[in-house]
Amino acid sequence: MNAEKIPDIIIARLPVYLRALQRMADKGLQTTSSQDLGERVGISAAQIRKDISQFGEFGKQGTGYSIPYLINKLREILKVDRMWDVIIIGAGDMGHALARYQGFADRGFHVVMVFDNDKNKIGHKIGDFIIEDTSHLVEKVKSAGIKIALLTIPATVAQEITEKLVEAGVKAILNYAPISISVPKDVKVQHIDPATHLQRMTYYL
Amino acid sequence: MNAEKIPDIIIARLPVYLRALQRMADKGLQTTSSQDLGERVGISAAQIRKDISQFGEFGKQGTGYSIPYLINKLREILKVDRMWDVIIIGAGDMGHALARYQGFADRGFHVVMVFDNDKNKIGHKIGDFIIEDTSHLVEKVKSAGIKIALLTIPATVAQEITEKLVEAGVKAILNYAPISISVPKDVKVQHIDPATHLQRMTYYL
Numbered sequence: 319m320n321a322e323k324i325p326d327i328i329i330a331r332l333p334v335y336l337r338a339l340q341r342m343a344d345k346g347l348q349t350t351s352s353q354d355l356g357e358r359v360g361i362s363a364a365q366i367r368k369d370i371s372q373f374g375e376f377g378k379q380g381t382g383y384s385i386p387y388l389i390n391k392l393r394e395i396l397k398v399d400r401m402w403d404v405i406i407i408g409a410g411d412m413g414h415a416l417a418r419y420q421g422f423a424d425r426g427f428h429v430v431m432v433f434d435n436d437k438n439k440i441g442h443k444i445g446d447f448i449i450e451d452t453s454h455l456v457e458k459v460k461s462a463g464i465k466i467a468l469l470t471i472p473a474t475v476a477q478e479i480t481e482k483l484v485e486a487g488v489k490a491i492l493n494y495a496p497i498s499i500s501v502p503k504d505v506k507v508q509h510i511d512p513a514t515h516l517q518r519m520t521y522y523l
Numbered sequence: 524m525n526a527e528k529i530p531d532i533i534i535a536r537l538p539v540y541l542r543a544l545q546r547m548a549d550k551g552l553q554t555t556s557s558q559d560l561g562e563r564v565g566i567s568a569a570q571i572r573k574d575i576s577q578f579g580e581f582g583k584q585g586t587g588y589s590i591p592y593l594i595n596k597l598r599e600i601l602k603v604d605r606m607w608d609v610i611i612i613g614a615g616d617m618g619h620a621l622a623r624y625q626g627f628a629d630r631g632f633h634v635v636m637v638f639d640n641d642k643n644k645i646g647h648k649i650g651d652f653i654i655e656d657t658s659h660l661v662e663k664v665k666s667a668g669i670k671i672a673l674l675t676i677p678a679t680v681a682q683e684i685t686e687k688l689v690e691a692g693v694k695a696i697l698n699y700a701p702i703s704i705s706v707p708k709d710v711k712v713q714h715i716d717p718a719t720h721l722q723r724m725t726y727y728l
Contacts, residue, residue, distance in 0.1 A: 333722035334714075337701060341678065359703045397725040404721070411623050415616035416717065421701050425718040426725065465728055466721065473546070490724035492717060496542060496626050498564045506724040509539075510715055512621065512697060513630040516609070516671065517538035519695035519711040520602045520631065523670055 328369050329396075334359050335366065336392040340424075343385050351382035398426030405459060407479055408470035409434040409442075409449045412494050416468055417445040427466070431458065435475075452479065459486035466490045473497035533574045534601075539564050540571065541597040545629075548590050556587035603631030610664060612684055613675035614639040614647075614654045617699050621673055622650040632671070636663065640680075657684065664691035671695045678702035 338358045342350060352363035352370075359366075370376055370388075373395055377383040393399040404427050406413050417432050432444050435452040442449050450458065459467075467488045471479055476495035483491060490506045493499055496514075501507055543563045547555060557568035557575075564571075575581055575593075578600055582588040598604040609632050611618050622637050637649050640657040647654050655663065664672075672693045676684055681700035688696060695711045698704055701719070706712055 329726050330723050332726070333719040334703065336722065337716070337719060338703060341702060357705075360705065395726065396722045397728060398722055402721075402725060402728075411620035415620040418616050419717070421716075421718055422721075425722065427718060427721055466724070468717070489728055490721070492720050492724075497546060498539065498543060500562075500565065506727050508720040508724060510717065510720060511542070511626075512624065512673070512715065513626055513632060514538040514542060515697050515713040515715060516607075516627075516632055516695070517541065517601045517603055517630065518535050519671070519697075519713060520607060521534050521537070521600065522711050523602060523607075523694055 324372055328372060331361065331365075331369055332392055332396055334361075335369075336389065336396065336398075337425075339385055339389045339392070343389060347385055349382050350385055350388075352377070355383075393426070396426075400426065401428050402426055402466050403428055403430040403462065403464050404466040404468060405429070405431045405433065405464055406468045406470060407433045407452065407455070407483075408472075408494075409436070409439045409444050410470060412470040413468075414444055416470065417447060430462065430464065452482075455479075455482050456486045459483065459488060464488065466492075468492045468494065469499075470494040529577055533577060536564075536566065536570075536574055537597055537601055539566075540575070541594065541601065541603075542630075544590055544594050544597070548594060552590055554587050555590055555593075557582070560588075598631070601631075605631065606633050607631055607671050608633055608635040608667065608669050609671040609673060610634070610636045610638065610669055611673045611675060612638045612657065612660070612688075613677075613699075614641070614644045614649050615675060617675040618673075619649055621675065622652060635667070635669070657687075660684075660687050661691045664688065664693060669693065671697075673697045673699065674704075675699040 352366040356363040356366050376388055376391055406416050406429060409432055417429055431450055432447045433450050433452045433455055439449045440451045465488055467483050469491055473495050476497050476499050480499045484501060484505055493507055493509050496511050557571040561568040561571050581593055581596055611621055614637055622634055636655055637652045638655050638657045638660055644654045645656045670693055672688050674696055678700050681702050681704050685704045689706060689710055698712055698714050701716050
């Protein structure tokens with residue numbers, strides 16, 4: 319199993335499988351098949367078998383997959399068999415929503431700090447956090463060894479903050495700012511921009 | 524130009540090009556090249572030329588692309604040369620953030636209604652909207668002819684609400700609920716789930 323050899327498009331599907339499997343486990347289900355899982359996630363059974371087989375032999379012909387076993391394997395592969403501390407930069411509406419989001423904890427993530435550069439926000443509470451000053455971002459993130467950041471700031475400051483995050487040792491950025499950001503090769507970025515996602519669908523309307 | 528013939532992966536990149544071009548236009552820039560645009564969005568110049576050429580001959584060898592012309596063409600291709608009414612289902616933190624989001628209007632979208640099933644929320648204001656009762660969802664959406672919905676509701680009710688939206692004639696759903704939803708073939712779905720996006724990156728950490 320060589321991280322470099324698995325195409326990113328496969329990696330992108332694993333969290334979707336994991337999410338569906340976790341829901342099945344919550345309902346008390348014990349086993350599944352690639353057909354069943356496929357129907358739940360809208361991906362073909364053949365694709366699922368092919369994706370999962372990249373990482374080893376996890377199912378049995380005829381009896382299918384053990385849900386708890388496959389969950390454990392996927393969590394291990396995706397490295398969410400541990401908790402990751404994450405920070406939020408930007409205490410606007412989206413930062414608020416993410417700071418209070420209940421869906422991180424059981425999927426491997428724990429928000430530990432929220433930053434903003436607005437003097438009217440610094441020191442105030444957001445969910446369980448005191449909003450901290452972005453001027454202390456690099457030192458705080460570096461000393462806490464944090465690797466993951468959520469960026470919910472205006473496009474105009476996104477690149478500048480990204481560079482601070484990279485300097486602080488952050489290796490994964492979930493970018494809600496409506497702009498592409500440049501990072502070194504060893505830093506991963508995912509973009510969430512509702513207007514971009516919508517425009518991708520209007521094409522078909 | 525046949526909508527069926529262009530791979531979805533190309534369609535997915537066009538909104539990213541459009542977003543970058545709009546930022547360049549905001550700065551007063553008039554022309555760009557595939558190299559310049561590529562650096563801004565982190566996609567190779569060759570890929571950009573290939574993607575754009577699917578839709579016609581929009582640039583000139585040596586002089587590059589006219590930014591306003593390419594913006595108009597991309598807006599036309601993505602059908603955001605008009606305004607689309609969209610609704611939000613779910614008046615929680617994420618619904619609030621989206622109802623107040625300033626980034627929709629200049630990219631083709633206009634939030635017109637917000638729904639929730641919580642009696643404590645119905646009738647209250649969220650941004651400029653009065654929260655409406657989801658029990659009126661089908662009739663209201665159908666009579667307004669709305670085609671696009673943002674789903675910010677719990678996973679447990681996502682499929683049930685999706686079926687109401689489909690019944691009401693919605694053809695594009697941006698799903699923030701942490702679950703895959705099933706829709707007929709003529710309905711498009713995009714998923715936004717921060718934990719899934721993060722798990723896609725932790726693999727590489």
